[in-house]
Amino acid sequence: MGENEALDRTRRDYDEVAELYDEMVRQGNELTDALSTAMVNAFADLVRAGGSAAAVVDAGCGPGQWTDHLDRAGIQAYGVDLSPAMVAIARRYRPDLRYEVGSMLHLGVGDESIAGILAHFSLIHTPPDLLPRVLTEFARVVEPGGPLLVGVQVTDNADTNGWVPYDHKASPAYLWTLDALAGQLHEHRFAELGRLRIVGPVPGKPPAGYLLTRRIATEGD
Numbered sequence: 001m002g003e004n005e006a007l008d009r010t011r012r013d014y015d016e017v018a019e020l021y022d023e024m025v026r027q028g029n030e031l032t033d034a035l036s037t038a039m040v041n042a043f044a045d046l047v048r049a050g051g052s053a054a055a056v057v058d059a060g061c062g063p064g065q066w067t068d069h070l071d072r073a074g075i076q077a078y079g080v081d082l083s084p085a086m087v088a089i090a091r092r093y094r095p096d097l098r099y100e101v102g103s104m105l106h107l108g109v110g111d112e113s114i115a116g117i118l119a120h121f122s123l124i125h126t127p128p129d130l131l132p133r134v135l136t137e138f139a140r141v142v143e144p145g146g147p148l149l150v151g152v153q154v155t156d157n158a159d160t161n162g163w164v165p166y167d168h169k170a171s172p173a174y175l176w177t178l179d180a181l182a183g184q185l186h187e188h189r190f191a192e193l194g195r196l197r198i199v200g201p202v203p204g205k206p207p208a209g210y211l212l213t214r215r216i217a218t219e220g221d
Protein backbone atom coordinates (compact mmCIF):
# COMPACT_ATOMS: atom_id res chain seq x y z
CA MET A 1 0.00 0.00 0.00
CA GLY A 2 1.36 3.45 -0.89
CA GLU A 3 1.87 6.16 1.73
CA ASN A 4 -1.23 8.18 0.90
CA GLU A 5 -3.47 5.18 0.47
CA ALA A 6 -2.40 3.72 3.82
CA LEU A 7 -2.75 6.99 5.68
CA ASP A 8 -6.12 7.80 4.08
CA ARG A 9 -7.43 4.38 5.06
CA THR A 10 -6.27 4.73 8.68
CA ARG A 11 -7.69 8.25 8.93
CA ARG A 12 -11.06 7.19 7.50
CA ASP A 13 -11.26 4.11 9.70
CA TYR A 14 -10.44 5.99 12.92
CA ASP A 15 -12.78 8.84 12.06
CA GLU A 16 -15.55 6.23 11.92
CA VAL A 17 -14.76 4.50 15.21
CA ALA A 18 -13.45 7.47 17.19
CA GLU A 19 -16.33 7.73 19.68
CA LEU A 20 -16.45 3.95 20.22
CA TYR A 21 -12.68 3.81 20.62
CA ASP A 22 -12.83 6.55 23.21
CA GLU A 23 -15.54 4.67 25.15
CA MET A 24 -13.37 1.55 25.14
CA VAL A 25 -10.38 3.50 26.41
CA ARG A 26 -12.39 5.10 29.21
CA GLN A 27 -13.81 1.71 30.25
CA GLY A 28 -10.24 0.51 30.62
CA ASN A 29 -8.85 -2.77 31.82
CA GLU A 30 -7.24 -3.19 35.22
CA LEU A 31 -4.22 -5.21 34.11
CA THR A 32 -3.28 -3.43 30.91
CA ASP A 33 -3.97 -0.01 32.39
CA ALA A 34 -1.63 -0.73 35.33
CA LEU A 35 1.20 -2.02 33.14
CA SER A 36 0.78 0.61 30.42
CA THR A 37 0.81 3.33 33.05
CA ALA A 38 4.02 1.88 34.51
CA MET A 39 5.70 2.05 31.10
CA VAL A 40 4.45 5.54 30.30
CA ASN A 41 5.59 6.69 33.74
CA ALA A 42 9.05 5.21 33.08
CA PHE A 43 9.10 7.16 29.80
CA ALA A 44 8.09 10.32 31.71
CA ASP A 45 10.85 9.73 34.29
CA LEU A 46 13.45 9.54 31.50
CA VAL A 47 12.15 12.75 29.93
CA ARG A 48 12.31 14.47 33.31
CA ALA A 49 15.82 13.16 34.00
CA GLY A 50 16.96 14.46 30.60
CA GLY A 51 16.09 17.97 31.77
CA SER A 52 15.14 19.18 28.29
CA ALA A 53 13.07 22.32 27.88
CA ALA A 54 11.46 20.82 24.77
CA ALA A 55 8.06 19.11 24.56
CA VAL A 56 7.34 15.44 23.93
CA VAL A 57 5.04 14.24 21.15
CA ASP A 58 2.25 11.75 21.73
CA ALA A 59 2.37 10.44 18.16
CA GLY A 60 -0.96 8.91 17.10
CA CYS A 61 -2.51 10.24 20.29
CA GLY A 62 -6.07 9.05 19.57
CA PRO A 63 -8.46 10.50 22.17
CA GLY A 64 -5.52 11.98 24.05
CA GLN A 65 -5.56 9.99 27.30
CA TRP A 66 -1.76 9.68 27.40
CA THR A 67 -1.11 13.32 26.45
CA ASP A 68 -3.36 14.18 29.38
CA HIS A 69 -1.53 11.71 31.64
CA LEU A 70 1.88 13.12 30.70
CA ASP A 71 0.69 16.67 31.28
CA ARG A 72 -0.60 15.72 34.73
CA ALA A 73 2.81 14.15 35.41
CA GLY A 74 4.39 17.54 34.75
CA ILE A 75 5.69 16.73 31.26
CA GLN A 76 5.17 19.25 28.48
CA ALA A 77 3.36 17.18 25.85
CA TYR A 78 1.27 17.59 22.73
CA GLY A 79 -0.65 15.14 20.59
CA VAL A 80 -0.66 14.50 16.86
CA ASP A 81 -3.12 12.22 15.09
CA LEU A 82 -4.20 11.52 11.53
CA SER A 83 -7.87 11.41 12.47
CA PRO A 84 -9.69 14.76 12.89
CA ALA A 85 -12.43 12.95 14.87
CA MET A 86 -9.86 11.63 17.35
CA VAL A 87 -8.28 15.06 17.69
CA ALA A 88 -11.72 16.60 18.30
CA ILE A 89 -12.32 14.15 21.17
CA ALA A 90 -8.89 14.82 22.66
CA ARG A 91 -9.59 18.57 22.55
CA ARG A 92 -13.01 18.06 24.14
CA TYR A 93 -11.36 16.49 27.21
CA ARG A 94 -8.49 18.93 27.43
CA PRO A 95 -9.14 22.13 25.46
CA ASP A 96 -6.10 23.63 27.17
CA LEU A 97 -3.68 21.11 25.62
CA ARG A 98 -2.23 21.20 22.11
CA TYR A 99 -3.58 18.59 19.70
CA GLU A 100 -2.88 18.64 15.98
CA VAL A 101 -4.19 16.73 13.00
CA GLY A 102 -1.04 15.45 11.32
CA SER A 103 1.09 12.48 10.36
CA MET A 104 3.96 10.75 12.11
CA LEU A 105 5.68 10.71 8.73
CA HIS A 106 5.97 14.50 8.70
CA LEU A 107 6.00 15.91 12.21
CA GLY A 108 6.75 19.40 10.93
CA VAL A 109 9.24 20.34 13.65
CA GLY A 110 12.98 21.05 13.56
CA ASP A 111 15.80 18.50 13.83
CA GLU A 112 16.46 17.32 17.40
CA SER A 113 13.77 19.65 18.76
CA ILE A 114 11.63 17.11 20.64
CA ALA A 115 12.42 15.70 24.10
CA GLY A 116 10.89 12.28 23.39
CA ILE A 117 8.15 10.42 21.55
CA LEU A 118 5.37 8.22 22.83
CA ALA A 119 4.00 5.94 20.08
CA HIS A 120 1.30 4.13 22.01
CA PHE A 121 -0.29 1.54 19.68
CA SER A 122 -0.04 3.99 16.80
CA LEU A 123 2.69 2.29 14.72
CA ILE A 124 0.52 -0.84 14.42
CA HIS A 125 -1.23 0.49 11.30
CA THR A 126 1.95 1.54 9.50
CA PRO A 127 2.62 -0.87 6.62
CA PRO A 128 6.02 -2.48 7.35
CA ASP A 129 7.55 -0.98 4.18
CA LEU A 130 6.65 2.51 5.46
CA LEU A 131 7.94 1.92 8.99
CA PRO A 132 11.55 2.93 8.15
CA ARG A 133 10.27 6.33 6.99
CA VAL A 134 8.38 6.89 10.24
CA LEU A 135 11.41 5.87 12.30
CA THR A 136 13.68 8.11 10.21
CA GLU A 137 11.34 11.00 11.04
CA PHE A 138 11.37 10.06 14.75
CA ALA A 139 15.19 9.92 14.77
CA ARG A 140 15.38 13.28 13.00
CA VAL A 141 13.21 15.13 15.52
CA VAL A 142 14.21 13.58 18.87
CA GLU A 143 17.08 15.10 20.81
CA PRO A 144 20.08 12.79 21.37
CA GLY A 145 19.38 10.80 24.52
CA GLY A 146 15.63 11.42 24.30
CA PRO A 147 13.36 8.41 24.94
CA LEU A 148 10.95 6.73 22.53
CA LEU A 149 8.34 4.39 23.99
CA VAL A 150 6.59 2.12 21.49
CA GLY A 151 3.56 0.00 22.38
CA VAL A 152 2.32 -2.58 19.86
CA GLN A 153 0.45 -5.86 19.68
CA VAL A 154 3.00 -8.63 19.32
CA THR A 155 3.43 -12.03 17.72
CA ASP A 156 5.86 -14.78 18.62
CA ASN A 157 5.89 -16.04 15.05
CA ALA A 158 9.54 -15.67 14.18
CA ASP A 159 9.13 -17.55 10.85
CA THR A 160 8.28 -14.29 9.17
CA ASN A 161 10.21 -11.08 8.51
CA GLY A 162 9.28 -10.20 12.04
CA TRP A 163 5.70 -9.13 11.34
CA VAL A 164 2.38 -10.60 10.25
CA PRO A 165 -0.84 -8.89 9.16
CA TYR A 166 -3.38 -8.52 11.94
CA ASP A 167 -7.13 -8.36 11.54
CA HIS A 168 -7.56 -5.34 13.83
CA LYS A 169 -11.15 -4.23 14.52
CA ALA A 170 -10.61 -0.63 13.47
CA SER A 171 -8.17 -0.74 10.56
CA PRO A 172 -5.63 -3.06 8.87
CA ALA A 173 -2.70 -3.59 11.22
CA TYR A 174 0.47 -5.61 11.75
CA LEU A 175 1.80 -7.68 14.63
CA TRP A 176 5.53 -7.53 15.28
CA THR A 177 7.92 -9.72 17.19
CA LEU A 178 9.54 -7.53 19.82
CA ASP A 179 12.98 -8.63 18.60
CA ALA A 180 12.29 -7.57 15.00
CA LEU A 181 10.83 -4.26 16.09
CA ALA A 182 13.76 -3.61 18.43
CA GLY A 183 16.07 -4.36 15.46
CA GLN A 184 14.26 -1.82 13.27
CA LEU A 185 14.41 0.76 16.05
CA HIS A 186 18.12 0.17 16.53
CA GLU A 187 18.76 0.59 12.79
CA HIS A 188 17.09 3.98 13.18
CA ARG A 189 19.22 5.04 16.13
CA PHE A 190 16.94 4.04 18.98
CA ALA A 191 18.73 1.73 21.41
CA GLU A 192 16.60 -0.53 23.56
CA LEU A 193 16.61 0.14 27.30
CA GLY A 194 13.95 -2.37 28.30
CA ARG A 195 10.82 -4.21 27.24
CA LEU A 196 7.54 -5.53 28.61
CA ARG A 197 5.21 -8.23 27.29
CA ILE A 198 1.63 -8.22 28.56
CA VAL A 199 0.15 -11.69 28.14
CA GLY A 200 -3.37 -11.04 29.41
CA PRO A 201 -6.12 -10.30 29.57
CA VAL A 202 -8.16 -11.63 26.64
CA PRO A 203 -7.63 -15.24 25.48
CA GLY A 204 -7.25 -15.41 21.71
CA LYS A 205 -6.13 -11.78 21.47
CA PRO A 206 -2.51 -10.99 20.72
CA PRO A 207 -0.32 -9.98 23.64
CA ALA A 208 0.80 -6.39 23.90
CA GLY A 209 4.43 -5.37 24.05
CA TYR A 210 6.42 -2.28 24.89
CA LEU A 211 9.91 -1.24 23.87
CA LEU A 212 11.49 1.61 25.80
CA THR A 213 14.38 3.07 23.82
CA ARG A 214 16.66 6.05 23.75
CA ARG A 215 17.87 8.04 20.75
CA ILE A 216 21.55 7.28 20.18
CA ALA A 217 23.62 10.43 19.93
CA THR A 218 25.78 9.62 16.92
CA GLU A 219 25.93 6.88 14.29
CA GLY A 220 28.92 5.29 16.04
CA ASP A 221 27.37 5.02 19.54
Ligand SMILES: C[S@@+](CC[C@H](N)C(=O)[O-])C[C@H]1O[C@@H](n2cnc3c(N)ncnc32)[C@H](O)[C@@H]1O
Binds near residue numbers: 062
Ligand atom coordinates in the same frame (compact mmCIF):
# COMPACT_ATOMS: atom_id res chain seq x y z
C1 LIG B 1 -4.97 2.11 18.25
S1 LIG B 1 -5.10 3.87 18.18
C2 LIG B 1 -4.07 4.37 19.56
C3 LIG B 1 -4.49 5.70 20.13
C4 LIG B 1 -3.81 6.07 21.45
N1 LIG B 1 -2.39 6.31 21.27
C5 LIG B 1 -4.04 5.00 22.48
O1 LIG B 1 -3.06 4.44 22.99
O2 LIG B 1 -5.20 4.70 22.79
C6 LIG B 1 -4.05 4.30 16.80
C7 LIG B 1 -4.06 5.79 16.53
O3 LIG B 1 -2.92 6.11 15.72
C8 LIG B 1 -3.30 7.03 14.74
N2 LIG B 1 -2.36 6.90 13.63
C9 LIG B 1 -2.08 5.79 12.91
N3 LIG B 1 -1.14 6.05 11.99
C10 LIG B 1 -0.81 7.35 12.15
C11 LIG B 1 0.12 8.22 11.48
N4 LIG B 1 0.86 7.80 10.46
N5 LIG B 1 0.22 9.50 11.91
C12 LIG B 1 -0.56 9.95 12.94
N6 LIG B 1 -1.45 9.18 13.59
C13 LIG B 1 -1.57 7.90 13.20
C14 LIG B 1 -4.73 6.64 14.39
O4 LIG B 1 -5.45 7.67 13.75
C15 LIG B 1 -5.30 6.26 15.76
O5 LIG B 1 -5.87 7.37 16.41
